[in-house]
Amino acid sequence: MSHFEITGxxxxxxxxxxxIPPVEEVRPGLWSIPVPIPNNPLRYVLVYAFESNSGITLxxxxxxxxxxxxxxxxxIATAGGSMTDVTGVIVTHIHxxxxxxxxxxxxTSGAWIGLHPADASLLHERYxxxxxxxxxxxxxxxxxxxxxxxxxxxxxxxxxxxSLVHMALxxxxxxxxxxxxxxxxxxxxxxxxxxxxxxxCLVDPDARLLLSGDHVLPRISPNISFHSQQFPNPLGDYLDxxxxxxxxxxxxxxxxxxxxxxxxxxxxxxxxxxxxxRLVEIEQLLAQDDRRTAWDLTQxxxxxRPFNSMEHFMQRMANGETLAHLVLLEFRGRVSRDGNAPxxxxxx
Numbered sequence: 001m002s003h004f005e006i007t008g009x010x011x012x013x014x015x016x017x018x019x020i021p022p023v024e025e026v027r028p029g030l031w032s033i034p035v036p037i038p039n040n041p042l043r044y045v046l047v048y049a050f051e052s053n054s055g056i057t058l059x060x061x062x063x064x065x066x067x068x069x070x071x072x073x074x075x076i077a078t079a080g081g082s083m084t085d086v087t088g089v090i091v092t093h094i095h096x097x098x099x100x101x102x103x104x105x106x107x108t109s110g111a112w113i114g115l116h117p118a119d120a121s122l123l124h125e126r127y128x129x130x131x132x133x134x135x136x137x138x139x140x141x142x143x144x145x146x147x148x149x150x151x152x153x154x155x156x157x158x159x160x161x162x163s164l165v166h167m168a169l170x171x172x173x174x175x176x177x178x179x180x181x182x183x184x185x186x187x188x189x190x191x192x193x194x195x196x197x198x199x200x201c202l203v204d205p206d207a208r209l210l211l212s213g214d215h216v217l218p219r220i221s222p223n224i225s226f227h228s229q230q231f232p233n234p235l236g237d238y239l240d241x242x243x244x245x246x247x248x249x250x251x252x253x254x255x256x257x258x259x260x261x262x263x264x265x266x267x268x269x270x271x272x273x274x275x276x277x278r279l280v281e282i283e284q285l286l287a288q289d290d291r292r293t294a295w296d297l298t299q300x301x302x303x304x305r306p307f308n309s310m311e312h313f314m315q316r317m318a319n320g321e322t323l324a325h326l327v328l329l330e331f332r333g334r335v336s337r338d339g340n341a342p343x344x345x346x347x348x
Contacts, residue, residue, distance in 0.1 A: 004267050006218065007252050008032075008260030015259060020044055020071075023078040026254065027207060029184065033075030035062030037097050038164075042257045045097045047072060048211060049079055052183035055087035058111075059202060059211055060256060061101035063164045068101060086111045090180060091170070092213030092256060093196040094119040094126065096161045103168025114180070115170040116191060119198030122229050127165050134159065136228040137316075144319050145293025145342035150312075157313035174200060192245055194238025195222045197231050201245060208251035210264060216245060216253065218261040220304075221274055225320025226327050233331050235324040239275060242268040275325070282325050283334065283347060291344040298322040 006012050011032075014021035020043065024032045029051040034044040048059040056076065062068040073083055086109040089102045094115065102113045125133045138155040146154060174180070176191035180202065190201040192215045202211040214222045224238045231237055246265040253264050261267065278301075285297055298319045299307050307318065326345055329335035337343045 004218075004263035004270070005261060006259060007262050011259035015043075018043075021259070023075045025079070026252075026260065027209065030207075030209075031075065031079040032254065032260075033072060033079075035068045035071045035075070035101075037063055038065060038067070040097070042097070044257070046254070046256055047075070048254060049076060049081075050182050050185055050187070051079065051081070052185070054183050056081050056085045057088040057090065057180075057182045058086055058105065059090045060092055060098040060213070061089055061105055063097050064100040064104060064166045065164060069104065072101065072105075083108050085109070088112045088114065088181065090174065090182075090200075090202065091115045091119075092201070092211070092215075093199040094122060095196065095214070096164045098213070098256065100165040103166035106168055106171075107166075112171040113168055114172040114174045116175070116189075116198030116200050117173045118193065119196055120170050120173065122197070123167070123169060126229065127162055127167050130159065130162065133228065139341075140227060140323075141295075141316070141319070142341045143294075143343050144298075144323060145295035146319065147295075153312045154316045154319075157311075157316050190245065190248065192241035193231060194224050194234055194241050197229070197234075197237075199241075201248075203248050203250065205250075209254060210245075210248055210250045210252075211254045211256075212245070212264075213256045215241065216264065216267055216271065217255050218253075218258050218267065220258075221271055223317050223321060224275075224324050225317055226323035227320055233327055235275060235328045236331055239272055239328075242272050279325055279329060279334075282322070282329065286335065286345060286347045290346045291338070292346075293342045293344060294319060294323045294326055295342070297326075297345070 011021040020034050026032050031049040033047045035047050036044050045062050050057045088111050091099050141151045174189050178189045180187040186206045187202050187204050192199050192201050195214045201215050224235050246268040253261050335345050336348050337345050
């Protein structure tokens, strides 16, 4: 029977002390480098550096800030290399804390950037020409029942992160099952849509390691939001991806945040159970009072902190999570919706 166990003890101690953890060599020639995230409860992203005779391959990159750039350079130096040794950057997904510095790394070292095509196709409207994306988000929030006086603040809440991304189109497309060009390692891609449409996990069955990106984290559930840059049923995709990843039981999981752990299937099962409980919670709220908007439900659901204390971006993410659960209930034939601005959800 699988079980969950923390293995990144120095990382866990640093987390409990509200500190940045140390750079660590987690296997011979594989380094974990924490790169700070500004003004974010996740505090840092864990960038992984694979050493080989032909250079360094990074998995993820961090935000495009001078502090992050300095931390990444210092971490690579601790591993005995420099930024000019980097030959490739494998990006698990396009969120700024994972993708933001990839272009700056390529400018410095000439490294290739690899990304799943489902995420690569979103880059232009996400980080360059964003007007249409903001407009569609406003429409989605109106459909959710967000009041008109709040809608603009929520619709534009993510635009400040554009400055934290050095826009760079990928050089390589990474598909499900692809063997990755990391000399000395048997690294393969696993497509795990949900947190983003093109999210990738990486597995090395010889080293018995799995790099989970944001797909499976040891402490929190990653944000799974319904929005215009997602597939039609993102939570359904995520639950399918959790079931898929549970078959890859390895000696250790190296996540994109927090700390390393063992017991992938046990943690995946916990996350599946969490979302199933959330679906029941939403159905219970609808049973008490039918024909509710997503925004109404979002304000009544239990969150890790009081909803009214959340910043606009966090409120938008919470609403997106509620919508993702409602959409999955629609796909399962449990819930119906009526109207559009706002849409009213009812039990079938």
